[in-house]
Amino acid sequence: MEKLVKTSDEWIRTRTGIRERRMVQNGQATVDMSTNAVRDLMENYDLSPEEIDAIIVATVTPDMILPCSAALIQNNINAINAWGYDLSAACSGFLFGLESGAALIESGRCRKVIVIGADTMS
Numbered sequence: 527m528e529k530l531v532k533t534s535d536e537w538i539r540t541r542t543g544i545r546e547r548r549m550v551q552n553g554q555a556t557v558d559m560s561t562n563a564v565r566d567l568m569e570n571y572d573l574s575p576e577e578i579d580a581i582i583v584a585t586v587t588p589d590m591i592l593p594c595s596a597a598l599i600q601n602n603i604n605a606i607n608a609w610g611y612d613l614s615a616a617c618s619g620f621l622f623g624l625e626s627g628a629a630l631i632e633s634g635r636c637r638k639v640i641v642i643g644a645d646t647m648s
Contacts, residue, residue, distance in 0.1 A: 585614065597610060
């Protein structure tokens with residue numbers, strides 16, 4: 527990252543706490559990254575796609591307007607019982623997603639909600 531902003535790594539870390547920045551590969555899209563992250567989550571926590579009730583995606587860089595990223599991810603992981611939606615609220619989007627997911631669980635409507643924050647700006 528120091529090459530991108532022409533400063534030192536130490537300067538960046540002491541002022542922002544950022545230790546690394548990930549860059550997307552050419553051709554990699556928001557849904558690609560999100561699908562990979564959800565697959566990792568399911569593997570690490572022994573979660574089957576059928577257990578997922580809802581998928582909320584916070585992004586300002588969707589691959590397309592329709593279908594929404596949540597629907598594409600739902601299809602990619604074969605979460606046949608899940609429904610979902612995207613929300614676009616820039617930096618606060620992930621927090622809104624967490625609050626929305628928590629509300630779905632607290633209401634008893636859903637048991638397992640996946641909240642994803644992903645953008646492909648690099």
